[in-house]
Amino acid sequence: MFIELKNVNKVISGRQLLSQVNCEIEAGQIAVFEGINGSGKTLTLKTILGLMKVDGEVLVAGTQVKPQDAYPVKAGILIENPSLITDFTATQNMELLAKLDEHISATEIAELLKYFDLSRFPNEKVKKFSLGMKQKLGIAEAFLGSYPLIVLDEPTNALDSDSIDKLVDLIKLRQSKGCTFVIASHDRDFVEQVATKRFKVEEGVVHEA
Numbered sequence: 093m094f095i096e097l098k099n100v101n102k103v104i105s106g107r108q109l110l111s112q113v114n115c116e117i118e119a120g121q122i123a124v125f126e127g128i129n130g131s132g133k134t135l136t137l138k139t140i141l142g143l144m145k146v147d148g149e150v151l152v153a154g155t156q157v158k159p160q161d162a163y164p165v166k167a168g169i170l171i172e173n174p175s176l177i178t179d180f181t182a183t184q185n186m187e188l189l190a191k192l193d194e195h196i197s198a199t200e201i202a203e204l205l206k207y208f209d210l211s212r213f214p215n216e217k218v219k220k221f222s223l224g225m226k227q228k229l230g231i232a233e234a235f236l237g238s239y240p241l242i243v244l245d246e247p248t249n250a251l252d253s254d255s256i257d258k259l260v261d262l263i264k265l266r267q268s269k270g271c272t273f274v275i276a277s278h279d280r281d282f283v284e285q286v287a288t289k290r291f292k293v294e295e296g297v298v299h300e301a
C-alpha cells in the first residue's frame with residue numbers, strides 16, 4: 093500500500109475535525125476526496141503530507157510520516173492557495189521551487205509553463221496575473237520535479253474549461269508513468285474524469301465511496 097491512514101484523529105479546541113480516519117491508497121491511483129466545504133478534505137491532505145500533527149498512524153511509501161521533519165513527504169503539492177512570490181515572474185517562482193531538487197532542469201520549467209499557457213508574458217510579475225493564471229502556476233509547480241506523489245487541493249478552482257482539460261490530460265499522463273495522485277475536489281465533472289478511487293468526507297469522517 094502506498095498511503096495508509098490508521099485510526100487518525102484530530103481535535104482542535106475540543107472539536108473533532110478528523111474522526112477515526114482509516115484509508116488506503118495504492119500506488120498509481122488517482123484518489124479523490126469529495127465533500128462539502130469544511131468537511132475535512134484539506135485536513136486529510138495535510139495529514140497525508142505530514143503538514144499537521146495528528147493522533148494515529150500515517151504511512152507513505154512504507155515510511156511513518158513525521159510532521160516534525162522539515163519536509164515530511166516529498167511530493168508535488170498544491171494546497172489551499174498557491175504559495176507564490178508575487179514580485180517574481182512565473183519562471184522565477186518555478187526556479188525558486190526547483191532549488192529544492194537538483195534534478196529539475198530549466199527545460200522542465202519551460203515546458204510546464206508553456207503547457208499551461210503561462211509563457212506568453214515572460215517578464216510579467218505574478219502580482220499582475222489573473223486568479224486562473226495564478227492557479228495554473230500553482231499546478232505547474234506541483235507537477236515540477238516529477239515526484240511519485242502529487243497532492244492537489246481543489247485544482248480546478250478558477251480554471252477555464254480548456255485548462256481543466258489540460259490538467260486532466262496531464263494527470264492521466266503522469267499516472268500512466270506511475271505517479272499517485274491525492275486530490276480534494278468538489279468539481280463533479282472533473283472528479284468523474286480522473287478518479288480511480290473516491291472517498292467521501294463528512295464532518296471529519298472519511299469513507300470509501
Ligand SMILES: Nc1ncnc2c1ncn2[C@@H]1O[C@H](COP(=O)(O)OP(=O)(O)OP(=O)(O)O)[C@@H](O)[C@H]1O
Nearest residue numbers: 104109127128129130131132133134135136276293
Ligand atoms: N487550524 C484549525 N483550527 C481550528 N479549526 C480548523 C483548523 N483548520 C481547519 N479547521 C476546521 O476544520 C474543518 C475542516 O476544514 P478543511 O479545511 O479540511 O475543510 P475542507 O473540506 O477542505 O473545506 P473546503 O471545501 O472549504 O476547502 C472546518 O470546519 C475548519 O473550520
